[in-house]
Amino acid sequence: MLELAILGFLYDAPLHGYVLRRHIAALTGHVRPVAESTLYPAIKRLEKAGLLVRATEPGAVAAPRHVLSLTEEGRTELKRRLAEPAQREITDENHWFALLAFLRHLADPSAQAAVLRRRLAFLEEPASFFYEGDRPLRAEELDDPFRRGVLTIARATSRAELAWLRDTLASLDGVDR
Amino acid sequence: MLELAILGFLYDAPLHGYVLRRHIAALTGHVRPVAESTLYPAIKRLEKAGLLVRATEPGAVAAPRHVLSLTEEGRTELKRRLAEPAQREITDENHWFALLAFLRHLADPSAQAAVLRRRLAFLEEPASFFYEGDRPLRAEELDDPFRRGVLTIARATSRAELAWLRDTLASLDGVDR
DNA sequence: ACGTTATACCTCGACACCGATGTATGTTGG
DNA sequence: CCAACATACATCGGTGTCGAGGTATAACGT
Secondary structure, eight states, rough: OOOHHHHHHHHSSSSHHHHHHHHHHHHTTTTSSSOHHHHHHHHHHHHHTTTEEEEEESSSSSSEEEEEEEOOOHHHHHHHHHSSSSSHHSSSSSHHHHHHHHHHSSSOOHHHHHHHHHHHHHSSOOOOOOOEEEEOOOOOOOOHHHHHHHHHHHHHHHHHHHHHHHHHHHHHHHHHH | OOHHHHHHHHHOOEEEEEHHHHHHHHHTTTTOOOOHHHHHHHHHHHTTTTTTEEEEEESSSOOEEEEEEEEEHHHHHHHHHHHHHHHHHSHHHHHHHHHHHHGGOOOOOOHHHHHHHHHHHHHHHSSOOOOOOOOOOOOOOOHHHHHHHHHHHHHHHHOOOOOOHHHHHHHHHHHOO
């Protein structure tokens, strides 16, 4: 997820680590803050893998900056990760939102639609958080107000997302023809 | 999050690891599966910390079972974790849902309400995923349909959750008087 | 007789992540 | 004049998580 965000932001323009960090904080920081000690090793990993290169520049304000830019492999890898996300990226809302934030970089509308359809399939299979044996329980069947809240909120999210997915898929399919 | 779920399920009744695993899979597995190699060490950690004890029973079907039950410290610790969640548990929906699933174990309505109010405060502060400088962008201002989706879905979730929070807080406060 | 599946638990190595801490520079406020 | 803060990057130890693999028993189908 972090690596995806790094690749995603650098796809638009070269950035140095400090600015990158602020971008990532804006994207996911209110939900799941990213520590510096996570970001810098992640940058090194991607650099070592040949997905990005760094150019040292004298710091505009303070210490020298390492301006990061994607290599051709980095651009390819981002598109690969967007086009073929692991199941976790589809099911976990945090990961999914990060993926959506950069899905436009996957230029092909039918490839974008294929990814959305995977999420659609996930949302359409009947699942709950609470079960009676194998039967998923509905909000109305729960006494616990907190568990009822979980289902109420999840249902509202699911409805909004299904509507958006169907809308967006329709307009993406329209582009093809 | 995993430890909370273990403590939460065991609070109701002693369980052995295999059943516990199925409970956890039902609760969060469709979003974020938990590997066995994560669960068993977690159980050991909690055992070592004196929060649970195990009793070996001949297996009903196959190999012998380790039936786990909470100690008094375990019960206290669960309540502590429910009453004083880290900020991450409040902001990350996955963690928050797991907490809500067991919040009923925190018997005191005003303690429950205090936790809900922390979530309320988080949801009420203006935050977005996308910014222009410091200004949070609204869905309508985005060209990117995928980023617009993120905001649309987040807004629907937020609305549903705010409504539920206010309802539930009202009825919890009613209990007090 | 044998392979498969389900039950039931466990270890190990690899690795991502975090908090604490460190280094260095330039700007701002008292 | 100096502390505080923002910029800018980095390391380190501890720990949680995962995938792969292992052990053992019992039921079921063929």
